[in-house]
Amino acid sequence: MKIGIIGAGSIGLLFGYYLQSYHHVTIYTNSVEQAEAIRAAKLSCVKNGQPDSVPIEALPFSSWNGEDELTVIAVKAYQLPAVLEQIKLKSSNSGSFLFLQNGMGHLRWLDELSAENIYAGSVEHGAYRTGQASVNHTGTGVTKVAVFKGSDFLLRKMIAPLSGEFPFVLEDNVEKMLISKLIVNAVINPLTAVLNVRNGQLIENPYYYRLLQKMFSEIKTILDLHDADSHYQNVLRICNKTAFNYSSMLTDIKNGRMTEIDSILGYIVAEAERKKIEAPLVDAFFQCIKGKEYGGEGI
Incomplete structure (x- = not known):
């Protein structure tokens, strides 16, 4: 082929x-x-x-x-x-x-x-x-x-x-498949990119883990997930499986490159605005990544 x-x-x-x-x-x-x-x-x-x-x-x-x-x-x-x-x-x-x-x-x-x-x-x-x-x-x-x-x-x-x-x-189902990956990326990528940590540290560090839980909770509400627990377990599974990896978003930030934040968390921010749902943590991490892009900064 x-x-x-x-x-x-x-x-x-x-x-x-x-x-x-x-x-x-x-x-x-x-x-x-x-x-x-x-x-x-x-x-x-x-x-x-x-x-x-x-x-x-x-x-x-x-x-x-x-x-x-x-x-x-x-x-x-x-x-x-x-x-x-x-x-x-x-x-x-x-x-x-x-x-x-x-x-x-x-x-x-x-x-x-x-x-x-x-x-x-x-x-x-x-x-x-x-x-x-x-x-x-x-x-x-x-x-x-x-x-x-x-x-x-x-x-x-x-x-x-x-x-x-x-x-x-x-x-x-293409939409269901992409939503599942979107949730993983929307939780792990921005958190690791702002905190400057490997994926596994999000669940190993109790304070970062609490952030992960709060981030997922906001995303769950915005996307109106009916099988929220299975998505949450999938996020934890990926954190465990890729524990020693740096996320692609953190790697992009470190190298002063643009990220895929608009396609990932930007989509969720837009959904929150459309549904008139308050999502302070999602918005804060979105603004943090956009700020890093704006400054072209490495970490």
């Missing part, structure tokens, strides 16, 4: 590494330099302390022409509008796309995309990029995928040959 991956951050490189064993994969990078680095040095992935390198095709995004059977969009949510503009110009209202962004804010842009098949995914793996052509796979999880529009045929075709070391789960 011919698969393109737009975005060569941690998730793009991680997907490239695992998918290339069974499919013909091309990674489309933001820069010519990164594409050249991947072709020259191969794509390296470290898992359980063991490095492995594989050859993989890499080209700058400007070379993407929409001819892949399936294109995986692995850029950050705030980068999506610019990517979609190029896709609209080159895909001739056809093609099939899998979007891997955090949060819910990006769904409004998917509604505007004309394509045969549109899929959304929720990635639960831990990973961080260690170089232009290298990624560290720090925590094995699953990738949940669901149909936003069209048929699930290409999803099944992509998933079928993959082994248990990089598992996928095909979900029936």
Whole structure:
């Protein structure tokens, strides 16, 4: 199967590494330099302390022409509008796309995309990029995928040959799937980014744990969760499973980059305003992250 991956951050490189064993994969990078680095040095992935390198095709995004059977969009949510503009110009209202962004804010842009098949995914793996052509796979999880529009045929075709070391789960309800990941991200990412701690410290430190509980309580009310306890247990499970990891939002802040706060907590803030629900803690952490973005500060 011919698969393109737009975005060569941690998730793009991680997907490239695992998918290339069974499919013909091309990674489309933001820069010519990164594409050249991947072709020259191969794509390296470290898992359980063991490095492995594989050859993989890499080209700058400007070379993407929409001819892949399936294109995986692995850029950050705030980068999506610019990517979609190029896709609209080159895909001739056809093609099939899998979007891997955090949060819910990006769904409004998917509604505007004309394509045969549109899929959304929720990635639960831990990973961080260690170089232009290298990624560290720090925590094995699953990738949940669901149909936003069209048929699930290409999803099944992509998933079928993959082994248990990089598992996928095909979900029936795309909104339910994304809400579940949204809750995890909305609790863990802002708290760790502001407090400057690893994920596990949110449940190990009793004072941070109390913040986590209060944050979840506000989000539960805003989203009117009917199965709140299962979502809460899922947050705790992710904190435990990724205890030694730094969240992507904290990593972005440390490196002076924009975060996905608008697509994650910004969505919840907007829902609270729409429903006229007071959410002081959610709003405070949203403003804290926006302030850090505004200052371009590292921690």
